Amino acid sequence: MKRVAALVAGLSLCAFAASAQPKPEPPPTPQEFAKGEELFGSICSHCHGPHMVNPGNASFDLRKFPHDDRARFFNDVMNGKKSMPPWKDVLHPDEIEAIWAYVRTGGKAPQ
Amino acid sequence: MRKLLLAAALAALLPCTGRAQTAADLMKGTQDTSNVLNYGMSYDLQRxxxxxxxxxxTVKRLVPVWNYSYDDNKSEESQPLIYQGVLYVTTNGATMALDAKTGQQLWKTKIDYPPETPRIVCCGIISRGLALYEGKIxxxxxxxxxxxxDAKTGKELWRSHAIDFKNGYSMTVAPLVADGVVITGISGAEYGIRGFIDGWDPDTGKHxxxxxxxxxxxxxxxxxWPGDTYLHGGGSTWITGSFDPDLHTVYWGTGNTGSWNPTTHPGDNLYxxxxxxxxxxxxxxKWHFQFSPNDPYDYDSVAEMVLATLDIGGKPTKVLMDANRNGFFYVLDRTDGKLITANQYIDKLxxxxxxxxxxxxxxPTEITDNVRKGQAQEVWPGAMGxxxxxxxxxxxETKLVYANTLNFGMHYxxxxxxxxxxxxxxxxxxDWVWPNGPRGYLKAIDPMTGKAKWEQPSDIPRFAGVLSTAGGLVFTGKLTGEFExxxxxTGAKLWQFKTGSGIEGQPVTWQQDGVQYIxxxxxxxxxxxLFxxxxxxxxxxxxxxxxxxxxQ
Incomplete structure (x- = not known):
């Protein structure tokens, strides 16, 4: 019985750990993608590359950004990180949301 | 006494920084081969x-004698200056003085700027260099x-604020000292600035x-400019001008319009x-010459205005030469700004x-007419020019201009x-349109015809400065790191050395104690x-x- 209890406890711990991982978000709608692509092109592309393609030496290759880590993306955009400047006083939250929707696609339009 | 002798001996070993360079020194340019006192190596920017x-x-025996880390991972485009054995150079984050012979750091003064600043920098975090005058940098x-x-110590003597960066203005330009005035330009035409050129008092920083x-x-x-469009009209000035001391005239190029879309500001959009x-x-x-009126394409004309005396119709003529981003090579009479000739110097335009x-x-071609009607088009050259x-x-001596040219277009x-x-x-x-082949060429261009005597292709285009010497050599570098x-x-490649990152810098040369350095x-x-x-x-x-x- 003790063994069963330990097994159940172990399973629930695993379940808890799994639920703490970031959840993959559903792909953006074509409208969300289009808005994000436009904002990315205007605000981000001259450092992060056209259509998110860049060699990744002088600026971060955003295609490698984890597509399930929304919190990290928002934190880096709002507060800056290394060469990335902070944007919180000029970009509106819905604009960052739209850029995140685009970044999550790796630059590829949703099917 | 021993200590005194030791101190004296040490002082003698250190590079001499005793005499402050004067306006007369700045005018010597490359005739003074022991120093490099000007951006462009002389007021005429001939390099x-x-x-x-x-x-x-002898170039096959060329070897590195020292290397100095900038402790910086940004674009390094700064041109060093050398004065009496001390090399001065900048990055976006620091100014440094080094012993030119050994690379030993003499001083380093760091620069702080707000972390938001790179937001308004379109094309790399860059410093292109510095100016020296009367003991100051x-x-x-x-x-x-x-x-x-202070050139001896690196201590900040004055700091003058040009304009609020939060409105899109930034500075990457190396200043020019001409007729005793420190002259600077501005960047930010992609952020809707209204461009300008400033003059400052070298002693006090007074505007x-x-x-x-x-x-x-x-x-x-x-x-x-219609209405109030001039308020965001662009016209940045981020490359150092040339100077003719005899004519007491500075020649400074100006950037593209803000916005690029010509239908938002119909007119010539001077200057x-x-x-x-x-x-x-x-x-x-005194005069102006506009290369690209109502420019749609980012054919920014900031890049160097090179001064020379050329034989025009049998008469030695004071000219200004510009390999313009719009794809034409211009020769102007610099006494009055009149066009002498302008010829295409790239393959596709x-x-x-x-x-x-x-x-x-x-x-204009039909393509440009259509763009001015608001239509999308494929255009060559692209926005990088x-x-x-x-x-x-x-x-x-060869009467040739050695230039790193580009060969790609754009969907606009x-x-x-x-x-x-x-x-x-x-x-x-x-969106860029790439050629089937090299995206750039180092060309030896005849300024009067735009034709190349020779060209050296590069699949990834070169973005470094060019230096030529009486040794019959042309030096430049690749984005993949080769200094060449x-x-x-003839354009034959004679030597190269692979550096650890890509070369975007501006090579210079000088002679010290009988040794020529580069x-x-x-x-x-x-x-x-980046882009x-x-x-x-x-x-x-x-x-x-x-x-x-x-x-070696």
Whole structure:
């Protein structure tokens, strides 16, 4: 019985750990993608590359950004990180949301 | 006593920094081969040295003698200056003085700017260099300050604020000292600035004058801008001008319009995409010549205005030469700004049929007519131009201009941006159009015809400055890190050395204690690396450093 209890406890711990991982978000709608692509092109592309393609030496290759880590993306955009400047006083939250929707696609339009 | 003797001996070993360089020293340019006191190596920006210890035969023995880490991973485009054995150089984050012979750091003064600043920098976090005058160093900061440092100690002497960076203004330019005035430009045409050139008192940092490069209502040429469009009209000035001390005239190029979309500001849009001839004491415009009126394509004309005396119709003539971003090579009479000739110097150019020899205006093709109706088109050259900022070298012996030219176009679609302070104000969506083959060539261009005597292709285009010498050599570098030497007559590649990052710097040469040295910065991170999407550069790490070479 003790063994069963330990097994159940172990399973629930695993379940808890799994639920703490970031959840993959559903792909953006074509409208969300289009808005994000436009904002990315205007605000981000001259450092992060056209259509998110860049060699990744002088600026971060955003295609490698984890597509399930929304919190990290928002934190880096709002507060800056290394060469990335902070944007919180000029970009509106819905604009960052739209850029995140685009970044999550790796630059590829949703099917 | 022993200590005193030791101190005296040590002092004797240190490079001499006793005498402050004067206006007369600055005028010597490359005739003084022991120093490099000017951006462009002389006021005429020729980047030609009469030194010939390193020549076609000896260059194979060229080896690095020291390397200095910038402790910086940005684009390293700064041109070093050398004065009495001390090498001065900048990055975006520091100014440094080094023993030119050994690379030993003498002092380093760091620069702080707010972390928001890179938001308003379109094309790399960059400093292009400094100016020296009467014991002081002058440089600009990314957040639009002009700073003077004591050349002996690096101590800041004054700091003058040019304008608020949060409205899109930044500074990467190396200042020019002309007729005793420190002159600086500004960056930010992609952020809807109204460009200008400033004059400062070298002793105190007092602001002496500001000349707007976008004419306003107080200027008769203000009528070339409808309504209040001049307020965000662009016209940046981020490359150092040339100076003719005899004519007391500075020649400074101006950038593209804001926004790029020409339908948002119909008219010639003076003085964008132009060269201005200025009185350095007052900033007054003596004459202007506009290369690309109502420019849609980012054919920014800031890049170097090289001065020379050429034989025009049997008469030695004071000319100004410009390998313009719009793909035409211009020769102007610099006494009055009249066009002498303008010829295509790149292989493919579709936006204009030519330059009208009488008016100096481009003759637009149907493509440009359509763009001015708001239509999307494929255009050559693309927004990085036929040549970008990378400075050329003019060799007065071969009479050739050595230039890193570009060979790619763009799909261009005009858009109508809304101005928001501190954000981009592009006015067009673009996608690059690549050729089947090299994206760039180092060319040896005849300035009077635009034709190349020779060319050296590069799949990934070169974005470094060019240096030529009386040793019959042309030096430049690749974004993949190779620092290279070519035969000035034939273009044959004679030597190369692989540095640790991409080369975007401006090579210089000088002679010290009988040895000819060549210095160049390595460090990738400029406009092509960031904005081309060229993944072939992924194996080129960032990391700035200065390399100095001499014969083994």
């Amino acid at each position: 030609f040295s009469p030194l010939k210890q390193i020549d076609r035969q 002058f440089r600009t900061t990314l957040d639009a300050n002009v700073v003077a440092l 002496l004058w500001r000349t707007y490069t976008v004419a306003g209502p107080d200027d008769p040429n203000g009528k070339t 964008t995409c132009s060269v201005l001839a200025l009185d350095p004491k007052t900033g007054k415009i 579709t936006w204009a049929k030519g330059i009208d020899p009488e008016s100096g205006r481009p003759i 036929g040549k970008n900022w990378s400075p050329v070298s003019f060799n007065p 679609k005009p858009t109508t941006p809304q101005f928001r302070a501190g954000l981009t104000y592009w006015g067009a969506d673009i 030497a070519f035969d000035a007559d 210095a160049v910065s390595s460090g990738i991170g400029g406009v092509y690396a 081309s999407g060229d993944e072939r550069l992924s194996a080129v790490p960032a990391g700035g450093s200065l390399w100095v070479f001499a014969l």
